[in-house]
Amino acid sequence: MTRPVLEVRDLKKSYGEGEATVHALRGVSMTVHRGDYVAIMGSSGSGKSTLMNILGALDIPTTGTYLLDGVDVGSLSDAQLALARNRLIGFIFQSFNLIPRTTAVANVELPLAYAGVKPKERRRRALAALDIVGLADRAGHEPNQLSGGQQQRVAVARALVTEPALLLADEPTGNLDSKSTDDVLQVFDDLSAAGKNIVIITHEDEVGARAKRLIRLVDGSIVTDVRQSPIELAPVGAAAAHAKVQSVAAGHLAAGHGTVARGSVYAAGGRHTA
Amino acid sequence: MSFFEVVRFSLRGLSANKLRSALTMLGILIGVAAVILLVAVGNGSAKAISDRIEALGTNTITVMSTGRGGSSSTALTKKMADALIDPELAPDIKSVSPVVSASSATMTYEGTDHAVSTFVGTTPDWFGASSTPVEKGASFTADDVTQGRRVVVIGQTVAEELFPGIDPIDKQVTVSGALFTVVGVLKEKSSTGFQDPNDTAIAPLTAVQQVLAGYGSLTSIIVEANDPDKVDAVQSEVSTILNQQLKVDSSSSSTTPYRIQNASSLLETQTETADTFTTLLGAVAAISLLVGGIGITNIMLVTVTERTREIGIRKALGAPRRVILNQFLIEATLLSVLGGGLGVAAALIGSQFEIVGVKPVIVPSSVGLAFGVSVAIGLFFGGLPAARAARLRPIDALRYE
Ligand SMILES: Nc1ncnc2c1ncn2[C@@H]1O[C@H](COP(=O)(O)OP(=O)(O)O)[C@@H](O)[C@H]1O
Ligand SMILES: [Mg+2]
Numbered sequence: 080m081t082r083p084v085l086e087v088r089d090l091k092k093s094y095g096e097g098e099a100t101v102h103a104l105r106g107v108s109m110t111v112h113r114g115d116y117v118a119i120m121g122s123s124g125s126g127k128s129t130l131m132n133i134l135g136a137l138d139i140p141t142t143g144t145y146l147l148d149g150v151d152v153g154s155l156s157d158a159q160l161a162l163a164r165n166r167l168i169g170f171i172f173q174s175f176n177l178i179p180r181t182t183a184v185a186n187v188e189l190p191l192a193y194a195g196v197k198p199k200e201r202r203r204r205a206l207a208a209l210d211i212v213g214l215a216d217r218a219g220h221e222p223n224q225l226s227g228g229q230q231q232r233v234a235v236a237r238a239l240v241t242e243p244a245l246l247l248a249d250e251p252t253g254n255l256d257s258k259s260t261d262d263v264l265q266v267f268d269d270l271s272a273a274g275k276n277i278v279i280i281t282h283e284d285e286v287g288a289r290a291k292r293l294i295r296l297v298d299g300s301i302v303t304d305v306r307q308s309p310i311e312l313a314p315v316g317a318a319a320a321h322a323k324v325q326s327v328a329a330g331h332l333a334a335g336h337g338t339v340a341r342g343s344v345y346a347a348g349g350r351h352t353a
Numbered sequence: 354m355s356f357f358e359v360v361r362f363s364l365r366g367l368s369a370n371k372l373r374s375a376l377t378m379l380g381i382l383i384g385v386a387a388v389i390l391l392v393a394v395g396n397g398s399a400k401a402i403s404d405r406i407e408a409l410g411t412n413t414i415t416v417m418s419t420g421r422g423g424s425s426s427t428a429l430t431k432k433m434a435d436a437l438i439d440p441e442l443a444p445d446i447k448s449v450s451p452v453v454s455a456s457s458a459t460m461t462y463e464g465t466d467h468a469v470s471t472f473v474g475t476t477p478d479w480f481g482a483s484s485t486p487v488e489k490g491a492s493f494t495a496d497d498v499t500q501g502r503r504v505v506v507i508g509q510t511v512a513e514e515l516f517p518g519i520d521p522i523d524k525q526v527t528v529s530g531a532l533f534t535v536v537g538v539l540k541e542k543s544s545t546g547f548q549d550p551n552d553t554a555i556a557p558l559t560a561v562q563q564v565l566a567g568y569g570s571l572t573s574i575i576v577e578a579n580d581p582d583k584v585d586a587v588q589s590e591v592s593t594i595l596n597q598q599l600k601v602d603s604s605s606s607s608t609t610p611y612r613i614q615n616a617s618s619l620l621e622t623q624t625e626t627a628d629t630f631t632t633l634l635g636a637v638a639a640i641s642l643l644v645g646g647i648g649i650t651n652i653m654l655v656t657v658t659e660r661t662r663e664i665g666i667r668k669a670l671g672a673p674r675r676v677i678l679n680q681f682l683i684e685a686t687l688l689s690v691l692g693g694g695l696g697v698a699a700a701l702i703g704s705q706f707e708i709v710g711v712k713p714v715i716v717p718s719s720v721g722l723a724f725g726v727s728v729a730i731g732l733f734f735g736g737l738p739a740a741r742a743a744r745l746r747p748i749d750a751l752r753y754e
Contacts, residue, residue: 172751
């Protein structure tokens with residue numbers, strides 16, 4: 080197997096000191112291989128965002144190592160970190176985080192500008208990225224002229240415009256209605272089908288069900304890590320995910336516990352992709 | 354990323370926050386313009402004062418009685434004035450003009466009264482020594498003085514009051530019951546203070562003594578030097594002669610019964626006063642610059658939250674620290690340089706107009722100082738938060754509140 084896209088070993092992160100110390104991560108180890116589409120689920124405060132910020136090189140762990148594309152992120156200088164964020168990672172925030180009073184296309188161009196791409200080429204690639212998320216006609220709009228779903232799709236375009244090795248999304252649909260959620264998730268499915276590596280945080284079962292692999296975090300530790308569909312195939316898509324969630328609910332009700340549910344989840348995924 | 358691109362980013366940043374940019378620039382503009390203009394006003398009034406003193410003539414000295422004891426033995430007399438005309442003892446003296454002045458004399462022409470604020474009796478040399486030229490008609494002559502002829506040269510104010518629309522030359526006016534003939538009108542003088550310098554009348558010494566002041570002491574003696582450089586020599590010559598005349602022992606007594614006023618020393622003290630005034634205005638201006646600076650700081654700090662979040666986003670997208678710093682420094686520089694430049698322009702335009710009766714005269718160093726300080730404030734308070742935010746981890750910048 081080729082080098083993993085990312086690999087974390089015994090990642091720990093605590094905030095504060097003494098009595099008030101919060102252990103947000105208590106030793107997380109995981110490896111993501113090329114072509115995977117990973118969903119991380121967990122209740123609020125379970126450490127999902129903390130993990131994601133470390134994966135995005137936005138934050139540093141208290142202890143533990145993080146290899147991004149084989150490179151130990153902990154050993155990188157400030158300038159190298161900037162380069163890694165720019166070239167290797169596309170980060171999508173729950174709160175969009177577009178630059179205010181700046182057009183969609185200018186927002187998408189930003190990472191390219193920091194990568195030193197020439198203005199003309201930059202514009203072309205930014206428009207292409209906006210086209211992928213279906214917003215080519217909104218290029219000249221500023222964030223406050225766009226709906227939440229559209230803003231998030233601009234943010235997705237911005238994250239993928241540099242063609243990063245890894246797309247990270249922290250509850251990208253958390254602030255969106257179901258229609259916008261579908262739009263954004265469709266973009267992720269398409270990107271995954273095109274071979275992108277994606278890690279997404281969610282607390283919605285339907286969102287989690289679309290990923291090829293599902294990791295559950297409880298209180299800063301990984302409790303389950305399930306492959307839902309084969310890594311080399313395209314993701315299952317919305318309809319299958321919906322069916323799967325329905326059957327989980329049914330199975331859960333019938334059997335009264337989760338192991339059965341997990342089995343049927345895998346079956347549902349397999350059936351669709353076959 | 355090229356420098357040119359960073360500049361473009363800064364311009365975009367400024368135009369994305371137009372109101373904030375405009376307010377910051379306005380603060381700097383007002384601060385800079387206030388400093389430059391206030392200093393210019395101070396400097397302008399100082400210049401106006403020294404111009405007027407120079408117009409009095411820097412080659413004259415004025416001898417005045419201190420009136421100590423009030424006895425006639427210490428008073429200045431015509432005899433003393435005559436004694437000063439001595440090519441032997443006082444070779445540097447060009448002219449001596451004894452002066453008596455009556456502080457208020459009522460002049461009447463065909464039923465119209467006017468109280469002349471200073472009625473001066475003197476000799477013809479006075480006109481030259483005191484830089485008071487006659488505009489219309491002529492001054493009186495030495496002969497008029499010896500004969501005690503009742504002729505008078507009047508100031509502009511007197512002419513306007515008594516002879517509105519009439520040529521005053523050769524008209525007869527009554528002063529204290531005596532008839533005087535107007536022979537000339539003085540050229541208008543600009544005001545040196547509260548007193549109107551044009552509300553005056555000049556007549557032969559003898560005539561004024563006869564009619565108004567009596568034959569007692571002189572008010573002052575104006576001595577004109579051959580050359581402005583000789584003023585000090587003249588001053589010592591005058592004191593030598595006067596000490597002889599008044600029998601003052603120059604070696605033992607420090608209190609002479611007369612006082613010598615020298616226009617150039619007057620100029621010095623006046624300039625000092627004016628400098629103090631300018632410094633005071635400068636201090637007021639500096640305070641206004643400081644207040645302006647606090648305003649700028651305030652605007653900049655209020656936007657730090659928003660800008661810090663923005664810096665967090667930019668860092669998350671892979672912006673190197675140096676590029677972020679440059680962008681924000683260039684933004685701050687553009688704001689303060691543009692604001693400062695506009696402030697200088699506003700001050701230059703403002704200085705074309707009279708402000709509270711003073712024509713401002715720009716002090717070049719105040720331009721440099723005001724501009725420099727405002728740019729420094731802008732750079733410091735614009736750059737400092739950015740520098741701090743650029744050092745933060747992206748996640749901390751994003752969470753900043
Ligand atoms: N900056 C911080 N300072 C202190 N505690 C924090 C900070 N960020 C997160 N935490 C704590 O760490 C835990 C995990 O938070 P987070 O990773 O945001 O959870 P999730 O995203 O799963 O809801 C929570 O208990 C939270 O209170
Ligand atoms: Mg979270």
